[in-house]
Amino acid sequence: EVEAWKHHVVGPGVMDWYIWDAAPAMFPSSPKFMFPMLGKMGLATQGTPMTPADRSAYEGADDLEYEFKAQEISYSKADIGVPVGYWRAVGHSHNGFVTETFVDACAEKVGKDELAFRLDLLKNQPRLASVLKLAAEKGGWVAERPQGRYVGIAAHKSFGSYVAELVELSVESGQIRVHKVVCAVDCGQVVNPDIVKMQMESCIVFGITAALHGEIEFVDGGAAQSNFHDYQMLRMNECPEIDVHIVDSAESPTGVGEPGLPPIAAAMGSAIYKATGTRHTRLPFKIS
Incomplete structure (x- = not known):
């Protein structure tokens, strides 16, 4: 505990x-x-x-x-003089990764399944617990996986919405490949489900890009990367299958443009830990 x-x-x-x-x-x-x-x-x-x-x-x-x-x-x-701007999900982006990664580590420390550990801490928070259960159910949390496939799960509340994501990935020759992401979102009443799904999908692709490729290096006081030839985006052949499930809710509508991003890197990190035995606390992920 x-x-x-x-x-x-x-x-x-x-x-x-x-x-x-x-x-x-x-x-x-x-x-x-x-x-x-x-x-x-x-x-x-x-x-x-x-x-x-x-x-x-x-x-x-x-x-x-x-x-x-x-x-x-x-x-x-604390400011080091490097200009910063608004990134998708803003503070939720890095804090979602930090908090969920550490929650995973806490679950391991007490010897509990990371999903069950989270649900124990959410007994009075039904909406976040609900999306966790839904993502786990639809993603087959306890299902048998092909050899070399590993799963991780994470959840986060941002902009009034609750999102959980289950990731299935593999690590081969130091390369991370995300095969599938199952996303559950509770954003209150939904007017257009297609817009919600598209936003979740784009957040997930955005977040995977950051987790795998999103690094800026500074050399002699300037950024070494200058365009997409040396600051890689996730390619179409790298994109996973994405399955989005929307919770039927009577609550007031909340944000969908950014809440799909915060859980993805932490869920990836959880699966990478199972695949490699190394828990990563920095982004982007680098497999040695």
């Missing part, structure tokens, strides 16, 4: 750089001096009372559905 959960997030605030770099293009009629001045103020004050808290670094870490006996979530604003 987990006695306490302590999570300290360290990173820059997106808003400072957004004000500096992106806002002038979005609001061209505003005084040009204003944006760099505000950006410099945000970078200089480093989250002091002079500037409001920017949740972009720690969102997804500070509102976990899991019911631990005690939780402490803290954030230290």
Whole structure:
């Protein structure tokens, strides 16, 4: 049993750089001096009372559905001078990976199946528990797999929606191949199911791309990668089969454009651990 959960997030605030770099293009009629001045103020004050808290670094870490006996979530604003911007799912992207990866490690520590471990912590959170059960059922969590195939599962709440994803993959000669992803989503009332499915599919492809290829290297103060020839996207022949299941709900509609992304890397990491015996805590995944 987990006695306490302590999570300290360290990173820059997106808003400072957004004000500096992106806002002038979005609001061209505003005084040009204003944006760099505000950006410099945000970078200089480093989250002091002079500037409001920017949740972009720690969102997804500070509102976990899991019911631990005690939780402490803290954030230290730290900027290394590299401009950052809004990435799909923003803070939920990295915090979904971090929290779900560590939940997997906790399950192993106490000797429990990672699905059962999660469900024990979600007894009073029926919506997240429901998507976990649905993804596990539709993905055949306890089913026999072909030799060399491994599964992992993860779940996360973001933008008001609950998403769980089961991943089936293999690792051969140091190469990770995702064969299938089963996604369960509860986003409240749904007007157009096809739009929900398309958003989940695109989030999954986006997230797999980041987990396998999404690395920027800095050389002599500049990014080494310049375009898609050296910053690879997931190719069509690499894309897995994706099966999306939508929970029938009477709750108010919530977001679908980003919630499909946070669980995917953690679910992949869980399966990779079973395949290789190494638990990865950094992205992109690199198999030695």
